[in-house]
Amino acid sequence: MAKVEIPELTQEGSKRRIWSSSNGRSSTSSADRERRAQKEKVWNIVRNRETYCE
Structure with a gap:
Protein backbone atom coordinates (compact mmCIF):
# COMPACT_ATOMS: atom_id res chain seq x y z
CA MET A 1 0.00 0.00 0.00
CA ALA A 2 1.19 3.52 -0.77
CA LYS A 3 1.84 5.04 2.63
CA VAL A 4 2.77 8.54 1.53
CA GLU A 5 0.01 9.35 -0.90
CA ILE A 6 -1.69 12.03 1.25
CA PRO A 7 0.16 15.40 1.13
CA GLU A 8 -0.58 16.09 4.79
CA LEU A 9 1.35 12.97 5.75
CA THR A 10 4.56 13.89 3.93
CA GLN A 11 5.74 16.11 6.77
CA GLU A 12 8.90 14.55 8.06
CA GLY A 13 7.91 13.89 11.67
CA SER A 14 4.52 12.33 10.99
CA LYS A 15 5.88 10.32 8.06
CA ARG A 16 8.53 8.78 10.27
CA ARG A 17 5.96 7.95 12.94
CA ILE A 18 3.65 6.23 10.42
CA TRP A 19 6.50 4.26 8.88
CA SER A 20 7.77 3.03 12.24
CA SER A 21 4.31 2.07 13.47
CA SER A 22 3.39 0.15 10.31
CA ASN A 23 6.80 -1.50 10.11
CA GLY A 24 6.86 -2.54 13.76
CA ARG A 25 3.34 -3.96 13.72
CA SER A 26 2.88 -5.80 10.43
CA SER A 27 0.36 -8.07 12.17
CA THR A 28 -2.09 -5.17 12.46
CA SER A 29 -5.14 -5.59 10.25
CA SER A 30 -5.41 -3.31 7.22
CA ALA A 31 -8.61 -1.84 8.67
CA GLU A 50 -3.06 26.21 13.00
CA THR A 51 0.31 26.85 11.39
CA TYR A 52 -1.24 28.71 8.47
CA CYS A 53 -3.35 30.88 10.76
CA GLU A 54 -0.36 32.21 12.69
Whole structure:
Protein backbone atom coordinates (compact mmCIF):
# COMPACT_ATOMS: atom_id res chain seq x y z
CA MET A 1 0.00 0.00 0.00
CA ALA A 2 1.19 3.52 -0.77
CA LYS A 3 1.84 5.04 2.63
CA VAL A 4 2.77 8.54 1.53
CA GLU A 5 0.01 9.35 -0.90
CA ILE A 6 -1.69 12.03 1.25
CA PRO A 7 0.16 15.40 1.13
CA GLU A 8 -0.58 16.09 4.79
CA LEU A 9 1.35 12.97 5.75
CA THR A 10 4.56 13.89 3.93
CA GLN A 11 5.74 16.11 6.77
CA GLU A 12 8.90 14.55 8.06
CA GLY A 13 7.91 13.89 11.67
CA SER A 14 4.52 12.33 10.99
CA LYS A 15 5.88 10.32 8.06
CA ARG A 16 8.53 8.78 10.27
CA ARG A 17 5.96 7.95 12.94
CA ILE A 18 3.65 6.23 10.42
CA TRP A 19 6.50 4.26 8.88
CA SER A 20 7.77 3.03 12.24
CA SER A 21 4.31 2.07 13.47
CA SER A 22 3.39 0.15 10.31
CA ASN A 23 6.80 -1.50 10.11
CA GLY A 24 6.86 -2.54 13.76
CA ARG A 25 3.34 -3.96 13.72
CA SER A 26 2.88 -5.80 10.43
CA SER A 27 0.36 -8.07 12.17
CA THR A 28 -2.09 -5.17 12.46
CA SER A 29 -5.14 -5.59 10.25
CA SER A 30 -5.41 -3.31 7.22
CA ALA A 31 -8.61 -1.84 8.67
CA ASP A 32 -6.71 -0.85 11.80
CA ARG A 33 -3.93 0.68 9.75
CA GLU A 34 -6.50 2.51 7.62
CA ARG A 35 -8.21 3.92 10.71
CA ARG A 36 -4.88 5.06 12.18
CA ALA A 37 -3.88 6.70 8.91
CA GLN A 38 -7.22 8.49 8.76
CA LYS A 39 -6.80 9.78 12.32
CA GLU A 40 -3.25 10.85 11.51
CA LYS A 41 -4.47 12.67 8.41
CA VAL A 42 -7.08 14.61 10.38
CA TRP A 43 -4.57 15.62 13.04
CA ASN A 44 -2.10 16.80 10.42
CA ILE A 45 -4.76 18.90 8.73
CA VAL A 46 -5.62 20.50 12.07
CA ARG A 47 -1.95 21.13 12.80
CA ASN A 48 -1.40 22.59 9.35
CA ARG A 49 -4.39 24.88 9.70
CA GLU A 50 -3.06 26.21 13.00
CA THR A 51 0.31 26.85 11.39
CA TYR A 52 -1.24 28.71 8.47
CA CYS A 53 -3.35 30.88 10.76
CA GLU A 54 -0.36 32.21 12.69
